[in-house]
Amino acid sequence: xxxxIVTRCALAATAAVLLAAPLYGCSQTSxxxxxxxxxxxxxxxxxxxxxxxxxxxxxGGDASDGQPTANGVKLAVIEANxxxxxxxxxxxxxxxxxAVNGVHSPTQGVKNIQSFASDPAVVGVVGxxxxxxxxxxxxxxxxxxxxxxxxxTTNPDLTKGPLAAQLRxxxxxxxxxxxxxxxxxxxxxxGADHAAQVRKLRRAxxxxxxxxxxxxxxxxxxxxxxxxxxxxxxxDHITKGQQDFHALLTRAGxxxxxxxxxxxxxxxxxxxxxxxxxxxxxGDIAYFGADGIRNDEFLRVAGAAANNSYGTVAAVNADKIxxxxxxxxxxxxxxxxxxxxxxxxxxxxAMTIIDSIGAVVKANEGKMPTxxxxxxxxxxxxxxxxIIGDFAFxxxxxxxxKIISIYGAKDGAWVFLTQKNYAR
Amino acid sequence: MHQFLQQLIxxxxxxxxxxxxxxxxxxxxxxxxxxxxxxGDVYTxxxxxxxxxxxxxxxxxxxxxxxxALVAVAVILLAALLCGIVGVLIERLAYRRLRNAPxxxxxxxxxxxxxxxxxxxxxWKGTSEVPFPQFLPDRWHTVAGVxxxxxxxxxxxxxxxxxxxxxxxxxxxxxxxxxxxTAQDRDAAQLMGINVNSTIAWTFFIGSALAGVAGFVSGxxxxxxxxxxxxxxxxxxxxxxxxxxxxxxxxxMLGGFVIGIVEAMTSQYISDQxxxxxxxxxxxxxxVFRPSGLLGEQAPEKV
Numbered sequence: 001x002x003x004x005i006v007t008r009c010a011l012a013a014t015a016a017v018l019l020a021a022p023l024y025g026c027s028q029t030s031x032x033x034x035x036x037x038x039x040x041x042x043x044x045x046x047x048x049x050x051x052x053x054x055x056x057x058x059x060g061g062d063a064s065d066g067q068p069t070a071n072g073v074k075l076a077v078i079e080a081n082x083x084x085x086x087x088x089x090x091x092x093x094x095x096x097x098x099a100v101n102g103v104h105s106p107t108q109g110v111k112n113i114q115s116f117a118s119d120p121a122v123v124g125v126v127g128x129x130x131x132x133x134x135x136x137x138x139x140x141x142x143x144x145x146x147x148x149x150x151x152x153t154t155n156p157d158l159t160k161g162p163l164a165a166q167l168r169x170x171x172x173x174x175x176x177x178x179x180x181x182x183x184x185x186x187x188x189x190x191g192a193d194h195a196a197q198v199r200k201l202r203r204a205x206x207x208x209x210x211x212x213x214x215x216x217x218x219x220x221x222x223x224x225x226x227x228x229x230x231x232x233x234x235x236d237h238i239t240k241g242q243q244d245f246h247a248l249l250t251r252a253g254x255x256x257x258x259x260x261x262x263x264x265x266x267x268x269x270x271x272x273x274x275x276x277x278x279x280x281x282x283g284d285i286a287y288f289g290a291d292g293i294r295n296d297e298f299l300r301v302a303g304a305a306a307n308n309s310y311g312t313v314a315a316v317n318a319d320k321i322x323x324x325x326x327x328x329x330x331x332x333x334x335x336x337x338x339x340x341x342x343x344x345x346x347x348x349x350a351m352t353i354i355d356s357i358g359a360v361v362k363a364n365e366g367k368m369p370t371x372x373x374x375x376x377x378x379x380x381x382x383x384x385x386x387i388i389g390d391f392a393f394x395x396x397x398x399x400x401x402k403i404i405s406i407y408g409a410k411d412g413a414w415v416f417l418t419q420k421n422y423a424r
Numbered sequence: 425m426h427q428f429l430q431q432l433i434x435x436x437x438x439x440x441x442x443x444x445x446x447x448x449x450x451x452x453x454x455x456x457x458x459x460x461x462x463x464g465d466v467y468t469x470x471x472x473x474x475x476x477x478x479x480x481x482x483x484x485x486x487x488x489x490x491x492x493a494l495v496a497v498a499v500i501l502l503a504a505l506l507c508g509i510v511g512v513l514i515e516r517l518a519y520r521r522l523r524n525a526p527x528x529x530x531x532x533x534x535x536x537x538x539x540x541x542x543x544x545x546x547x548w549k550g551t552s553e554v555p556f557p558q559f560l561p562d563r564w565h566t567v568a569g570v571x572x573x574x575x576x577x578x579x580x581x582x583x584x585x586x587x588x589x590x591x592x593x594x595x596x597x598x599x600x601x602x603x604x605x606t607a608q609d610r611d612a613a614q615l616m617g618i619n620v621n622s623t624i625a626w627t628f629f630i631g632s633a634l635a636g637v638a639g640f641v642s643g644x645x646x647x648x649x650x651x652x653x654x655x656x657x658x659x660x661x662x663x664x665x666x667x668x669x670x671x672x673x674x675x676x677m678l679g680g681f682v683i684g685i686v687e688a689m690t691s692q693y694i695s696d697q698x699x700x701x702x703x704x705x706x707x708x709x710x711x712v713f714r715p716s717g718l719l720g721e722q723a724p725e726k727v
Contacts, residue, residue, distance in 0.1 A: 102551025
């Protein structure tokens, strides 16, 4: 049973290869993979079909976020066609999954944008759902001159400040990325305020998944929690694919926190952490997250341990808005399920593109719109009258409508607690 | 000190799972010098089999302790049997014809088999976390300020039981002797009248069955599984096997527990993010400085 020299080398080599490779890709479910046409100049397509690309995570742990958002987009497209919002044209949605092995993937997101770009009929894109995917897509979509309107990405650096300018690359002043949700510099503090002031929590242990969104929102939450008089006992990052959190939580528990904050999504570990808190003697304390854990997947993974968990959403609760009644009714009639966190936002994101296409078509007397024309229209600063309230895109592409809603998990459901408008 | 003991329990429970998986790596390596990279996925398959069997049992109607124990034993044995069969099939279909091929061929085949198994599980249960039925009551014990529940005890108990059983089997039975003989010298064993093919098949059966047991145990411990879990767990168990001395059964057990404890302690005293770095650094150091592992004998090279 001794090792021969050959085996020893093979051992070392294989180990090295396998360690260097991240989770190697398996078959990607329902990913429409065409390589893009690259940087073709925006041309005017022929025909009477305009397409909206939709890039969302639709499989695995992220599906309970992505699917309801995609449904919102589908509803917008159905309505646009029914009400002839774009005279002379039919709207179609080209929906592509950006999840690989059940988790949102920046690489897949970029492939999806290339795929949209190769179809001249696609004049705008709704998506992505996750900030790290957006971070990978913005440089490409910006150089291609194709508008991305996201329903849910909340990392502030995607639109604001020098980091956002860097992402846009050569066209630092040309905004091509828009979003209809608030950002984590509001969402994080709103959650922290709720923890410190409403729940009266004082000792927090902060975890995050080390992604663009998770790490960002955890930092924002922790900073505000300290400002509110609370103590942050420690801040650890978990790693991709991690399954065992017992040791980490045992260490956190030794400092006797009364709340654990998790920055990240359910698919990157948010549900498992909550589930294993019970194993490590932390089952009775509160668990806070942001919109990444406010989904059905969290309730499913955490199971009975989900109680006493809180999540925020960087959008209004559609139930509370009279203007959204009709939307909610047709959503439930169409999809036979309740809306997700960002269903209404997905609908509104698609509507901003549809409205812009409609305006362009009217101005051009029925000619096929180009991507550049749609982009210009979105940048115009006009007010959109939407089911989640009236708003406009500011010079960075952010919505002027900044509402955070807060939810608590109780007996297998997310219960609405409160919401607040942070627009200045 | 209290914190150290608490982490020791975490480490031992985790190590129990690694040790069970490492046994399969080490047995297969010992007998045909193949690193069976599909082994980690057989382990996850064990969790999938267990939860599928558990779903067929009307668990809510079973409440008494002895009945629950009976259910647990039945599920373990069935999951082990099914994984064992999968192991034999893998050997028969993918590895047997390559037994005398250059070493790289079966190694790449093993990675291919691993991908096939992962995709089968992906198609079977999807790409989300799959919940594992929690059929045991939640009971906690506190000894000297250290808190642990029935599940950690069961994980360690079941792992130790199967390790002892395996040791007895390998060193006390005729088939065990045949395995050791085949491992030492395949041709001579054949000349002595040992059926080498069936001995190797049995080795795969037992190694994979232990992975099935590990799959059940980890499902019980974590309450959830994921189709890619076997990848990381397999690599760590492989590290455990190399640490203990690949081919050495006692070494694999020791290595499993050492890796589990190292992980827990790294998380406590360094940082949780560094656990994989520390574990795989150990792998590299062992390969460089003591390739025969902690318990591996310094036998002369076979020609």
